[in-house]
Amino acid sequence: MGGIRERSSQGQQIYETKFRVRYAETDQMGVVYHSNYVIWFEVGRVEMLRQLGFTYRDMEQQDETHIAVVDLRCRYKVPARYDDLICVRTRLLNVRESLLRFGYEVVRDTDELLLAEGETVHLVVDAQLKRMKLPEKYLSAFLLAAGQNS
Amino acid sequence: MGGIRERSSQGQQIYETKFRVRYAETDQMGVVYHSNYVIWFEVGRVEMLRQLGFTYRDMEQQDETHIAVVDLRCRYKVPARYDDLICVRTRLLNVRESLLRFGYEVVRDTDELLLAEGETVHLVVDAQLKRMKLPEKYLSAFLLAAGQNS
Amino acid sequence: MGGIRERSSQGQQIYETKFRVRYAETDQMGVVYHSNYVIWFEVGRVEMLRQLGFTYRDMEQQDETHIAVVDLRCRYKVPARYDDLICVRTRLLNVRESLLRFGYEVVRDTDELLLAEGETVHLVVDAQLKRMKLPEKYLSAFLLAAGQNS
């Protein structure tokens, strides 16, 4: 499930992906354990790539291009709960030759309540974790999604 | 495993806890998946509490005091790998009546290489997730650990 | 995503649910870490309940009925890989007043290759983990799904 929602203010495309909270993701406070939002950000990133016409699987396997997380930030507003239908809204905040910055909103789908928001910064690296430039096909698509003029 | 290491510069106590990377924590890049550091921060917090003479279990069960994460930050330096002996160095950066800020360093124990560092901010809440003041016994111990004059 | 597929041989309804393998679920062998199939079984159970007209959330909250795992079995055939579209086929193998036995097939959706299969046995318990009888509305629906005459 998912789709694209244009946002005009900064020209960035917003990509949505939806899934339900798993029981395994809850903790004894009765809410989702906070590290799971980090995994949800990854789900958002991956589905954004798919909606851009790529898969991260091919990016790794065919183009030996990996994006390694170097910085993570998450602000928690309202706890997600078991069986909630979650919508992750992902966008590219910044694109450079070997660096990507993604932004995320985690929303409860039924009432659009913002549960959490965050950012991740990634270096583009090869299989040996050495920094490299994004292959051109990704770079141009990412610049477009980020609303940047290349 | 763990212990206390005084740090003079800011008067904060540093609490260490050690454990090995589990196979389950790796991903197909051959390194630890990045959300696991967030769980390691929690392990560091909990063992810090234990070294202060409390358990978070009692804090929740007996004193109905929970500390809910509201902000998370992690900067990744060098990837942890399977079977590495990890040392998490935890300290209290800031203590207020109903807010705690922890800092963490994740270090590879064999050579003291810094793998990641981060901070979390927590609100003190009751079982219904409503904000409350820290019970006095915790507050005074936390202030001491943070090197703050109450 | 999901749906019902009748299977005539034993009269059990088979309920399907589909999702993609997350990067977080892989390990350094380049395949899905084996404990994740256990979580996928749970996803299959929960979606089966939903297709039966219930939610496990309501079952717990409104009817204080929990189903606690007491036995787990999984046989691994072919490893699932990152980004595979997975289909879990769940069915009720056996229903008794306070015991449920589920069966699962984990299939790669693109070519219907069987990746793993397993069973779980659950006791019906209340919030204090004490054994109880299934409320009538669940029992009758479950017996029907299991193809059992009550």
Place this chain on the structure above:
Amino acid sequence: MGGIRERSSQGQQIYETKFRVRYAETDQMGVVYHSNYVIWFEVGRVEMLRQLGFTYRDMEQQDETHIAVVDLRCRYKVPARYDDLICVRTRLLNVRESLLRFGYEVVRDTDELLLAEGETVHLVVDAQLKRMKLPEKYLSAFLLAAGQNS
């Protein structure tokens, strides 16, 4: 933490490893989510190897020998809870040239209460997941640990 406990009845060595339940491992029932026991079995296996003088890291990296799970069984007796000190008692039930069967008891360390028990069966495979024979140094050590005459 851990150590060896001889068990005379079947001549198998029992290897112990201990750790605390993490908050992340609990679920909203207030107990440990059941898939985590499967990860604990892995911790038990790995620490057993270490006590035998090997590391699974070297086994994979230096000897390109992997042990892939093909069968898993777990019986849950009493739920583990947050902060419990857990002891996993691991032993080799059966050793063949390219197959290993491990048995596990998960015990609450404070009162030796049995929480769960299980078995896993593993094929010995190379990095391409093709079946291979155990290198001699492992085979002889494993046969000894299993109390088998080779």
